[in-house]
Amino acid sequence: MAGRALTLHPDRLLPADPGVRAVxxxxxxxxxxxxxxxxHGHVAARILAEDAAFADPTTLLLSPDHYVTRLLHASGVPLDRLGVGAGPLSESQSRSAWRLLGEHWPLFRGTPVRYWLDGELADIFDVEQQLSADTADAVYDRIAACLQRTDFRPRALYERFGIEVLATTDDPCDDLAAHEQLRTDPTWGGRVVPTFRPDRYLDPAGPDWPAAIERLGAAAGIDTGDYPGYVAALEERRRYFVAHGGVSSDHSAIDARTDPLAPEDAQRVYRAALRGAANAEECAAFRRHMLGEMARMACDDGLVMTLHPGVYRNHHAPTARAFGADTGHDIPVRTEFTRALRPLLERYGTHPNLHLVLFTVDETAFSREIAPLAGFYPSVYAGAPWWFLDAPDAIRRYRAAITETTGFSRSSGFVDDTRAFCSIPARHDMSRRIDAGHLAGLVGEHRLDEDDAMQIAHALVVHNPRHVFKL
Structure with missing residues (x-):
């Protein structure tokens, strides 16, 4: 394998000042x-339940990672040539896609994607040369050979990565069979928990909503022909998730509004929506009402409520039709929290059983709204930088934006939010390095002593996520 050496500097992402860097x-x-x-992540429980060998380097590292594929697409590489939305790839298809990644590797200079992938290649697969057009085949062969070994099976990598808990993201109608298989397998010692993701069942404007509600009723064993039955079905499925180890529900909408409807109005809009007769304004009002209902249910069943609004989903309709959702064309929009969440927080913000974690891709909201909310309401926590913001400089800005208002105890701990299993350790390591550098800066300014900084760093990695997500 020819090319420049791939080396990971031991001080990567730490402060440039020598004295602060030492701290x-x-x-x-x-x-x-x-x-x-x-x-919070999107690796399927089935991967660990089946523990089958990963098929090929492209399917493992490239095609499921929209962080990688979206920038290639922006540079003129068609998504179908990268294996996006495809079934099993042939060896020639997989290798061809990998070669495209090698040819376009300079595109990722300076991005967190490059940082993560370099970490994966060097730390997991012992690749010694940088990826390029010239080295793509040799790197591919190295990874493919590793994937034939038992120590590169999913469960072995789970243990090697040092994962204590891994949350998946699941449809409310899922029978959670893979989770049950893991839970009852005497040879499995890890912990994989499901996450209740009800968005498609809360928004009547979504595609095929009446059919989705029919499936919900069937899964719950409850007639969803009227609004009370629909609410009861959601409550029943939440109980099912709790019984199968679930600790949180996950919510995403274009806005964070939680205005309640009167019961008779909710019933009226629900019935109209089942007939396909609800207008856009009514559908939005029902969705906002149901977000508040999710908080009410959380007070009863204890599921942590994570909320990440402000993303325009499937911005490019032709790509959505050809490749499906979550293929790189969801785009952030400006988000408002303070007024939007007041109806929910007026009712439930001081309830002892509610944990509400607020994520955003609009970083102007960190200091303006999220930190002040988390700095007053005992139920509210500032979610870590997520998605477009889970990058070194954005994480630094997040810490600077929230700490003066909330300290460190009101933040969630890092979330990797990934479908790319092998990127998990690289993403968490990045966060730990950034937080170590931020804390070192506070020590250097004599705003903390080093013992305090050590305790905070430990809490951000271990205590905060365990506490916030009730683990």
Missing amino acids: GRRIYEHIRSLPIISP
């Missing part, structure tokens, strides 16, 4: 080997 090193060493707690 950052000590803090990082204190937390680098702590277990990974991943309370």
Whole structure:
């Protein structure tokens, strides 16, 4: 394999100032080997339940990772040539896609995607040369050979990565069979928990909503022909998730509004929506009402409520039709929380059983709204930088934006939010390095002593996610 050496600098992402960097090193060493707690992600439980060998390098590292594919697409590479939305790839298809990644590798300079992938290649697969057009085949062969070994099966990698908890994201009608298989397998010692993701059942404007509601009723064993039955079916499915180890529900909508409807209005709009007769304004009002209902249910059943509004889903309709959702064309929009969440927080914001974690891709909301909300309401926590913001400089800005208002205890801990299984350790390591550097800066300014910084760093990795997500 010819090319430039792939080396990971031991001080990567730590402060440039030598004195502060030395403090950052000590803090990082204190937390680098702590277990990974991943309370929000999209790796399927089936992968670990089946524990089958990963098919090929492209299917593992490239095609499921929209962080990678979207920038390639922006540079003129068609998604179908990258295996996006495809079934099993032939060896020639997989290798061809990988070669495209190698040819376009310079596109990722300076991006967190490059940081993660370099970490995956070097730390997991012992690749010694940088990826390029010239080395793509040799790197591919190296990874493919590793994937034939039992120590690169999903369960072996789970243990090697040091994962303590891994949360999946699941449809409310899912029977959670893979989770049950893992739970009852005497050879499995990990913990994989389902997450209740009800968006499609809360928004009557979504495609095929009446059919979705019919499936919901069938899964719950409850007649959803009227609004009370629909609410009861959602409550029943939440109980099912709790019984199968679920700890949270996950919510995404274009806005965070939670205006309640009177019961008779909710019934009226629900019946109209089942007939396909509800207008756009009524559908939006019902969705907002149901977000508040999710908080009410959370007070009863204890599921942590994570909310990440402000994303325009499937922005490019032709790509959505050809490749499906979550293929790189969801785009952030400006988000408002303070007025939007007041109806929910007026009713439930001080309830002892509610944990509401607010994520955003509009970082102007961190200091303006999310930190002040988390700094007053005992139920509210500032979610970590997520999606477009889970990058080094954005994480630094997040810490600077929220800490003066909320301290460190009101933040969620890092979430990797990934479908790319092998990127989990690289993403968490990045967060630990950034937080170590931030804390080192506070020590250097004599705003913290080093013992305090060590305790905070440990809490951000272990205590905060366990507490916020009730783990």
